[in-house]
Amino acid sequence: MTAAFVAGADVPLKRRLKRAERARQFRALGLVLPLLAFLLFTFVVPLAGMIWKSADDWEVPQVMPQTVAALEHWNGQGLPDEAAFAALAADMRTAREAGTLAVAAKRLNYIVNGYRTTLLSTARKLKEQPAPGTAKETLIGLSPAWGERESWTAIKSASGPVTSYYLLAAVDLTRNTDGAIVAAPPDQAIYRDVFIRTFTIGFGVTALCLILGFPVAYLLANLPTGRSNLLMIFVLLPFWTSLLVRTCAWIVILQSEGIVNGSLQWLGVIDEPMRLIYNRFGVYMAMTHVLLPFMILPLYSVMRGISPAYMRAAASLGAPPATAFMRIYLPQTIPGIGAGCLLVFILAIGYYITPALVGGAADQMISSFIAFYTTETVNWGLASALGAVLLLSTLVLAVVYGKLALGRQTTGGLKN
Amino acid sequence: MSANHSPQIASQRFAWIATIVASTLVFIFLMAPILAIVPLSFSSSTYLTYPLPGLSLRWYEDFLGSARWMNALKNSVIIGVASSMLSMALGTLASLGLAQWKSKWKPLVLAIVLSPMVVPVVITAVGVYFFFAPLGLTGNYLGLILVHTALATPFVVITVSATLQSFDMTLAKAAASLGAPPLLTFRKVILPLILPGLASGALFAFATSFDEVVTVLFLAGPEQRTLPREMFSGIRENISPTITAVAVVLTVISVCMLSTLEILRRRNERLKGNAE
Secondary structure, three states: OHHHHHHHHHHHHHHHHHHHHHHHHHHHHHHHHHHHHHHHHHHHHHHHHHHHHOOEOOHHHHHOHHHHHHOOOOOOOOOOOHHHHHHHHHHHHHHHHHOOHHHHHHHHHHHOOOHHHHHHHHHHHOOOOOOOOOHHHHHHHHOHHHHOHHHHHHHHHOOOOEOOHHHHHHOOEEEOOOOOEEEOOOOOOOHHHHHHHHHHHHHHHHHHHHHHHHHHHHHHHHOOHHHHHHHHHHHHHHHHOOHHHHHHHHHHHHOOOOHHHHHHHHHOOOOOOOOOOOOHHHHHHHHHHHHHHHHHHHHHHHHHOOOHHHHHHHHHOOOOHHHHHHHHHHHHHHHHHHHHHHHHHHHHHOOOHHHHHHOOHHHOOHHHHHHHHHHOOOOHHHHHHHHHHHHHHHHHHHHHHHHHHHHHHHHOOOOO | OHHHHHHHHHHHHHHHHHHHHHHHHHHHHHHHHHHHHHHHHOEOOOOOOOOOOOEOOHHHHHHHHOHHHHHHHHHHHHHHHHHHHHHHHHHHHHHHHHHHOOOOOHHHHHHHHHHHHHOOHHHHHHHHHHHHHHHOOOOOHHHHHHHHHHHHHHHHHHHHHHHHHOOOHHHHHHHHHOOOOHHHHHHHHHHHHHHHHHHHHHHHHHHHHHHOOHHHHHHOOHHHOOHHHHHHHHHHHOOOHHHHHHHHHHHHHHHHHHHHHHHHHHHHHHHHHHHO
8 A cells, every 4th residue: 555655656756857867967968068079170070081081082083084084984904095085185284274283193103103294294295185086196196105004094093082092002002003902112112111110119118118117116006105105206207297308308318419428438438429319229218218107107006906915915825925926916917017008008109209309210100201291292191091000000009908997997907 | 934934024125125226226217307407407508418517597598588489488378278278168067067977878978088198199180280271270379279178188087077076976966955056056066176176187288288299290380389399399400508498497387287286186185085
């Protein structure tokens, strides 16, 4: 009786609560939306745009629309028909007048070296639209390159709307004239090496950070709070100091007339200054310094949570300290090691400023090539493709990091 | 028993001493750049090496008297303040929303909100450069403020969310039950208590913008060069002692920000201690 009464009165209240909860959820979403909209405009859409640029093949279709249309049904065997030659001549004349021919020439030059010269000089010499039926003859007369199949397959392969050219180039692959994927010619096949170099430096810096960071984190985690907070300043102060300041300081310390070389020469230890900067050594030194706090902080927070009781238990059961450390303590720090290493590695492979300032030409990482193709040679397709590969590597690692950071709370590192 | 233990204690002590020695070396490594550069900025010589021939403040005078550096300082402050205010507004609202929002989409939204922190800055810079250039957002303050806001907001969201997590929501409920409308509850009850967290978030945001150079390299015109940007070209060309003076000024600013953060953190912890 009572139960029925309560249940009956419950329904409208439940509904009211539900409605209130729904309104609350709606308000909460409303609070998040401005930031989401902002990030969509300043971050998500620009990144999506960059990825699109790595496949976007707009130059040739936009500059030479008639040629692209004329080649649509060409099977790629032999030379195309007279109509295609006439279309090319018409396109060249229009584009030259509009000043857009160089854009297409640049795109086609990526496929066939020297295409730029061929296209621009033919357009310059082409005074008027050739009479009907003579276009083929006229163009080949102006440049024998138009009599080669390669010149036409280049236009066809660049006729959009999307291309795999840049993405393939980013991993040292290309398509041959028949469209099959083959290794890129050796003078263009440099990016695999750059990626390997980027990951090698990333691994090296991560390893150095782990070696240097582990004892510090251990010390800070096992000192009384007051003293460890004091020593933490030595980690946090460099962490908060401007990246440019630290990089500049390393140059001052390591350059040939710098502090290290100056002091050693003054002391008579060396006669000639040692080369410590603008090489791989300088990159490792400066990057390890910059990224070390990112290793120490997660390690410290994990170590702080490890109860000393485990080690005491191991010791009381007769384990020598080294064994107890290896088998009891170390396994519990693995979540911290994993998080720290991933974080340092993710940050290291994306680094631009430090290698650009303290590295030599042979130490430039992928970021510096992305910057180079964006601002110097304006090869935005390749810059975007290299960026897309780096972005993918970073995101995969970030997802692993996210899983690891979440897993830490549940298993406490004791599982396995 | 004791005979069995003493070698253990001895080796433990040895390991502890080794840890202290190794850590001391790492602390020296961490502090070396700052320790090396501070005295050089007071040198009277143009050579950046020790021993110092004499002391002077000429490089600081040089910095303060240079129109180029002063313009850079002004730009850094304008962009830093504007982007930290904008990211505070957006980040705080979002943190308040995220604290209450329950949905299966929440992990995705959180991933988007935090992603500017993870994506290499050079990629963000290139993407934004492609996108902003046709919109006329390169070579002016607005574009830089927008992208610095995007880069700084994750830090605000993390800091403010952490503060909200330790905030006792029953206080807000108590205010509501006493008839306070949501906005009043926020202003009179929630805001004063989370203010230290908000201030930390603002500092993080300002520091992010103040130290950011990659997007400035891509987006800034000659008129918007910030301090790190001028330092970047200064280091590229030739490190003059003036740069060491700028570096010391920047380090002092970092120390001030770090101390403020520490004070805020302690205050927050005290408040938490009182609540429990």
